[in-house]
Amino acid sequence: xxxxxxxxxxxxxxxxxxxxxxxxxxxxxxxxxxxxxxxxxxxxxxxxxxxxxxxxxxxxxxxxxxxxxxxxxxxxxxxxxxxxxxxxxxxxxxxxxxxxxxxxxxxxxxxxxxxxxxxxxxxxxxxxxxxxxxxxxxxxxxxxxxxxxxxxxxxxxxxxxxxxxxxxxxxxxxxxxxxxxxxxxxxxxxxxxxxxxxxxxxxxxxxxxxxxxxxxxxxxxxxxxxxxxxxxxxxxxxxxxxxxxxxxxxxxxxxxxxxxxxxxxxxxxxxxxxxxxxxxxxxxxxxxxxxxxxxxxxxxxxxxxxxxxxxxxxxxx
Amino acid sequence: xxxxxxxxxxxxxxxxxxxxxxxxxxxxxxxxxxxxxxxxxxxxxxxxxxxxxxx
Amino acid sequence: xxxxxxxxxxxxxxxxxxxxxxxxxxxxxxxxxxxxxxxxxxxxxxxxxxxxxxxxxxxxxxxxxxxxxxxxxxxxxxxxxxxxxxxxxxxxxxxxxxxxxxxxxxxxxxxxxxxxxxxxxxxxxxxxxxxxxxxxxxxxxxxxxxxxxxxxxxxxxxxxxxxxxxxxxxxxxxxxxxxxxxxxxxxxxxxxxxxxxxxxxxxxxxxxxxxxxxxxxxxxxxxxxxxxxxxxxxx
Numbered sequence: 001x002x003x004x005x006x007x008x009x010x011x012x013x014x015x016x017x018x019x020x021x022x023x024x025x026x027x028x029x030x031x032x033x034x035x036x037x038x039x040x041x042x043x044x045x046x047x048x049x050x051x052x053x054x055x056x057x058x059x060x061x062x063x064x065x066x067x068x069x070x071x072x073x074x075x076x077x078x079x080x081x082x083x084x085x086x087x088x089x090x091x092x093x094x095x096x097x098x099x100x101x102x103x104x105x106x107x108x109x110x111x112x113x114x115x116x117x118x119x120x121x122x123x124x125x126x127x128x129x130x131x132x133x134x135x136x137x138x139x140x141x142x143x144x145x146x147x148x149x150x151x152x153x154x155x156x157x158x159x160x161x162x163x164x165x166x167x168x169x170x171x172x173x174x175x176x177x178x179x180x181x182x183x184x185x186x187x188x189x190x191x192x193x194x195x196x197x198x199x200x201x202x203x204x205x206x207x208x209x210x211x212x213x214x215x216x217x218x219x220x221x222x223x224x225x226x227x228x229x230x231x232x233x234x235x236x237x238x239x240x241x242x243x244x245x246x247x248x249x250x251x252x253x254x255x256x257x258x259x260x261x262x263x264x265x266x267x268x269x270x271x272x273x274x275x276x277x278x279x280x281x282x283x284x285x286x287x288x289x290x291x292x293x294x295x296x297x298x299x300x301x302x303x304x305x306x307x308x309x310x311x312x313x314x315x316x317x
Numbered sequence: 318x319x320x321x322x323x324x325x326x327x328x329x330x331x332x333x334x335x336x337x338x339x340x341x342x343x344x345x346x347x348x349x350x351x352x353x354x355x356x357x358x359x360x361x362x363x364x365x366x367x368x369x370x371x372x
Numbered sequence: 373x374x375x376x377x378x379x380x381x382x383x384x385x386x387x388x389x390x391x392x393x394x395x396x397x398x399x400x401x402x403x404x405x406x407x408x409x410x411x412x413x414x415x416x417x418x419x420x421x422x423x424x425x426x427x428x429x430x431x432x433x434x435x436x437x438x439x440x441x442x443x444x445x446x447x448x449x450x451x452x453x454x455x456x457x458x459x460x461x462x463x464x465x466x467x468x469x470x471x472x473x474x475x476x477x478x479x480x481x482x483x484x485x486x487x488x489x490x491x492x493x494x495x496x497x498x499x500x501x502x503x504x505x506x507x508x509x510x511x512x513x514x515x516x517x518x519x520x521x522x523x524x525x526x527x528x529x530x531x532x533x534x535x536x537x538x539x540x541x542x543x544x545x546x547x548x549x550x551x552x553x554x555x556x557x558x559x560x561x562x563x564x565x566x567x568x569x570x571x572x573x574x575x576x577x578x579x580x581x582x583x584x585x586x587x588x589x590x591x592x593x594x595x596x597x598x599x600x601x602x603x604x605x606x607x
Binding site: 006007008009010011012013015016017018019020021022023024025026027028029030031033034037038040041042044045046048049050052053054055056057058059060090092093101102109110112113114116117210211212213216217219220225228229234235236240241244245248249251252253254271273274276277278284287288289290291292297300301303304305306307308309310311312313314316317 | 409411414416419423434438450461463465466468480485488492496503506510517527531533535536544547578579584587589591592
Binding site: 055057228229231232233234237238239242243244245246247248249250252255262305308309312 | 328329330331332333334339340341342343344345346348349350361362364365
């Protein structure tokens with residue numbers, strides 16, 4: 001009998017695994033087990049919570065960003081105006097940008113979703129909020145009246161000048177033809193530092209607004225927010241997906257998701273996200289279908305860890 | 318956990334990380350993974366008490 | 373349930389005509405009371421590895437309980453209340469324990485090849501509950517209303533947009549994610565876990581991989597026909 005390898009088949013047939021057990025039984029009180037489990041887990045939960053608490057790093061606001069890193073804020077605002085920021089060129093679902101989005105072969109799923117959450121970075125992040133002020137800057141009408149090409153040349157000249165300025169400091173920028181751009185960005189900086197910009201952008205969604213898409217995208221276009229995340233090991237190339245701030249355990253169950261981003265062939269690909277999501281969906285399906293996959297389902301027989309699980313049973317055969 | 322209430326987070330608390338090259342693991346996650354492996358091994362090795370037979 | 377003699381004892385002899393009656397008949401046949409709430413288990417159910425499924429369920433109870441308290445007070449309560457912060461911590465740690473126990477449970481069941489003998493749906497519902505729990509936990513991280521959730525929303529949008537669902541599952545939309553986290557996903561986890569547990573009870577705990585019909589534990593207690601059974605054909 002022992003010569004025949006044990007079956008790892010999922011099928012229900014006339015064997016011991018498929019029949020109701022008619023052999024020896026032992027007392028096993030499920031409700032008692034549940035009660036003991038609830039008590040033990042309760043002690044653990046209360047103990048861990050009391051000893052280790054939980055992380056809560058305060059949110060970044062446009063105000064805190066503008067205060068802590070004004071140069072970065074101004075550079076980002078310029079990019080939002082000029083349409084050169086990450087969000088401005090993101091494409092679907094925020095705006096129409098030709099030839100962006102990750103492709104799976106010929107299919108661009110991102111573009112297929114269409115513009116569902118329209119965001120015009122110049123208007124939504126800069127000129128719109130500025131126009132809400134009691135005394136909107138004069139520069140606003142200059143900007144509004146200017147042609148698209150003119151706007152682009154102003155913002156691009158100012159972006160270059162900011163890069164060359166000492167510490168990228170907007171107050172130390174060389175003289176140049178930047179049109180209304182410095183006035184607009186410095187007004188926006190002042191507005192943000194006063195704390196008025198957070199409400200202005202969030203208010204674009206109406207009185208009740210639980211959608212933080214605009215505010216978060218604006219934050220993410222700058223270097224400050226990303227720098228904070230980078231400093232706390234939270235970015236994608238640092239296995240950040242599974243990390244939590246401080247030493248708190250995070251979503252360690254995302255280790256495999258995170259892992260693929262570290263594999264150069266996958267993580268470095270132009271369509272890395274789509275590849276990783278695809279691989280993970282496939283692997284999850286495969287995990288569910290392990291009982292049907294020859295080889296994968298046979299490993300437990302080849303590496304007989306089950307002899308430890310059932311050591312009592314095998315001892316008393 | 319020291320949580321200073323500041324309107325400006327000067328920095329986000331980073332944890333202790335262990336790693337080799339591009340592989341980086343945060344201490345909390347490492348502990349959780351070690352705990353899972355230890356529990357698994359202990360569950361297999363430790364004798365299960367109370368072999369009360371009812372039949 | 374072919375080839376399962378014990379089940380026939382519970383079959384009602386009468387032929388029922390109503391949908392309700394037929395459903396009851398089917399349910400009682402599949403899951404009689406002594407199978408749903410048994411007082412004993414086969415002798416081979418004797419290892420610490422068997423407690424981790426129950427550990428995960430116990431953790432789930434604490435996740436739901438702490439989650440209900442957080443729900444009563446809203447997502448920003450824990451920033452300003454000491455009690456709130458403690459409840460938030462319990463929510464975090466019960467989730468960590470839930471995943472720890474669930475993963476050890478999954479490892480155990482894999483090495484037992486617990487899908488054997490018509491238990492494949494138990495395995496599949498287990499994997500689905502693991503996958504859905506991961507999504508549920510992820511939405512929880514988005515609801516912390518702190519730096520971590522801001523960052524996760526910013527970072528995670530790209531993968532969701534790349535596959536074309538970011539507009540409808542918008543991680544930066546707190547209201548939407550709130551509903552996913554406190555209504556839709558807990559319901560999904562609850563239903564799948566319940567189904568998983570019912571399937572375990574209906575089909576019983578998988579016997580040892582190398583159990584043979586000549587084993588004394590199978591032959592001694594009951595008068596079972598031995599010797600003629602051949603199990604273990606390899607697929």
